[in-house]
Amino acid sequence: MTTQIVLHDKKRVETDRTRCERDLTVTATERWMGNSLARGLLGDRQRSDWNFRALTTDADAEPLDDLRRFGAEVVEINYEKQETLEDSLRGTEFLIFIAESDRDRVRQAEALARAARKNDVKGVIVLSVRGADEINTKTHRDFREIEKIWQAHVPCVAIFRSSFIDQGFFIWSQTIKEDGSLIMTLHERDPFTPVNLDDVIRAIRSLAFYEGKLVDALDRRYHQKIFTLTGPDVVTPRDIVAAINAAVRRDIQVEYERVDRYELSDYLKNLHRYEDDDEYGRERGLSQRTAAILAQRGFALLHEAIADFIKGNERTLEKGANTFFNGINILESARKFFDDANPTVDNRNFSINKNFSDHILKNQFQQNTTLTNKHHIRDTIALEHLKSFGVEKIATLNAVERHSVIVELTKVIESFEKILLPSTLLNLDIGDYYPRPFLPLYHTEVELMQVFEF
Numbered sequence: 074m075t076t077q078i079v080l081h082d083k084k085r086v087e088t089d090r091t092r093c094e095r096d097l098t099v100t101a102t103e104r105w106m107g108n109s110l111a112r113g114l115l116g117d118r119q120r121s122d123w124n125f126r127a128l129t130t131d132a133d134a135e136p137l138d139d140l141r142r143f144g145a146e147v148v149e150i151n152y153e154k155q156e157t158l159e160d161s162l163r164g165t166e167f168l169i170f171i172a173e174s175d176r177d178r179v180r181q182a183e184a185l186a187r188a189a190r191k192n193d194v195k196g197v198i199v200l201s202v203r204g205a206d207e208i209n210t211k212t213h214r215d216f217r218e219i220e221k222i223w224q225a226h227v228p229c230v231a232i233f234r235s236s237f238i239d240q241g242f243f244i245w246s247q248t249i250k251e252d253g254s255l256i257m258t259l260h261e262r263d264p265f266t267p268v269n270l271d272d273v274i275r276a277i278r279s280l281a282f283y284e285g286k287l288v289d290a291l292d293r294r295y296h297q298k299i300f301t302l303t304g305p306d307v308v309t310p311r312d313i314v315a316a317i318n319a320a321v322r323r324d325i326q327v328e329y330e331r332v333d334r335y336e337l338s339d340y341l342k343n344l345h346r347y348e349d350d351d352e353y354g355r356e357r358g359l360s361q362r363t364a365a366i367l368a369q370r371g372f373a374l375l376h377e378a379i380a381d382f383i384k385g386n387e388r389t390l391e392k393g394a395n396t397f398f399n400g401i402n403i404l405e406s407a408r409k410f411f412d413d414a415n416p417t418v419d420n421r422n423f424s425i426n427k428n429f430s431d432h433i434l435k436n437q438f439q440q441n442t443t444l445t446n447k448h449h450i451r452d453t454i455a456l457e458h459l460k461s462f463g464v465e466k467i468a469t470l471n472a473v474e475r476h477s478v479i480v481e482l483t484k485v486i487e488s489f490e491k492i493l494l495p496s497t498l499l500n501l502d503i504g505d506y507y508p509r510p511f512l513p514l515y516h517t518e519v520e521l522m523q524v525f526e527f
Contacts, residue, residue, distance in 0.1 A: 095287055096123065096146075096164045097167045097287055098125075098169070099126070099127055101129070101171040101172070102128060102129050102147070103129040103131050106171050106200070106238075110171065110274060112143070114169075125144065125145045127140050127146065129148070130152070143406060158188035161188070162188050162194060165192060166194070166195055166288075167196040167198075169197075169200065169277060170199045172215070172216065174515035174517045178517070179218050179219055182219040182222050182223065195289060197291070199219065199220060200235060201219065201232050201235070202216050203302075205217045205234055210520055220232050228297065229290060229291040230297060232299040232300065233276060235302045236265070236266050236304065238268060238269075241267075242267075243510060244522065248340065254327065255317070256336070258331065258333065258523055259309075259331065261329050261331065263309060264309055266308070267308065310329050311329060314327055337522075338523060344514060364410035367406050370403055371401070371402075372400070375397060375459075377393075377396050377400075382467060394464050394468075398465075408456070462485075
């Protein structure tokens with residue numbers, strides 16, 4: 074039996090700790106980078122046998138609401154109280170550390186590193202910035218010191234130095250829209266290699282997970298290693314402007330303007346005046362895109378489960394059942410996000426009409442009494458029918474019975490895929506589902522963006 078994703082109130086999410094004894098923990102989740110990494114790891118969760126813990130210095134921060142909906146356990150910490158740090162890491166198997174934007178981030182990193190050592194955390198990934206070993210700004214010196222602190226306190230640590238994050242380019246939407254210019258400190262032909270946030274998450278997942286399961290410990294091959302994460306393409310400001318102009322195709326072309334660090338800093342520090350640039354001011358759009366992505370992932374997991382059932386050996390049957398229930402959990406989260414974005418939508422969008430329930434489900438499931446408890450089949454919410462299918466018992470069937478169940482289950486999944494969520498939502502051009510960088514930017518973020526290592 075897998076643990077259900079539970080949607081709770083704002084303060085805390087309770088999880089089934091009798092089943093989920095291991096935690097993946099991410100820090101600084103009220104800020105953009107930590108929150109976005111948490112979204113990516115939670116949204117792609119392939120199994121429900123581990124907990125996700127989001128550490129924050131402000132449990133009331135608005136960006137944490139979506140993490141709770143995904144099933145995260147939000148824990149507030151106080152870097153001035155060592156006991157809160159130690160308590161927050163109890164049960165943590167793997168820690169993703171993102172430095173705070175606070176000016177005391179070096180001292181705070183050391184305090185959390187001591188807590189991780191005391192709790193015998195088996196794997197740590199520290200997210201640093203490219204250039205930490207050579208650029209001499211205060212921020213880069215701080216990251217250099219943070220890397221050394223973690224390497225000294227925890228043997229099982231890997232350092233990820235990330236290039237500029239693609240999603241950070243949203244920051245320039247205001248100056249492009251109002252002035253028709255892209256302002257940077259680089260020469261127009263200076264090359265750099267921005268990396269997509271999805272690729273950073275994939276790199277983290279490759280070390281923290283194996284076949285969708287949280288690893289017991291960081292592989293010794295990666296202990297004390299430093300990795301530099303860059304995108305696949307080398308681009309210049311001139312290339313970026315050309316891409317923008319090709320995309321917008323308007324009479325007024327965007328031009329590149331090189332500015333000094335002080336001018337760019339002034340622009341970045343004043344962005345919070347433009348409320349429209351903060352995607353949390355447009356929660357409906359973000360929730361709707363998140364719902365669409367989760368729905369597609371949920372159905373993909375159901376199809377993956379069917380493939381495992383077809384293989385038919387003991388290991389794949391068990392894996393298929395786990396994958397199936399995880400898909401159901403993700404679809405339930407998708408429905409919640411869509412409800413939040415469209416509170417006036419008639420619930421019949423998620424219902425199966427009487428004829429479908431009576432004619433198809435009744436006829437299909439009557440012969441599969443060992444798998445289906447007909448008293449639990451609801452004719453209102455489509456997901457209830459899937460959950461009532463009883464796939465956890467599929468391993469007890471012989472080959473002929475199992476084949477019959479797989480055929481019928483596939484038909485039902487494909488039917489649900491068409492009607493569970495409105496077709497307009499599933500066909501939405503959803504693009505990227507991470508929020509734009511949160512405004513106002515912190516001093517640390519402004520400094521990193523001046524040298525394009527954000």
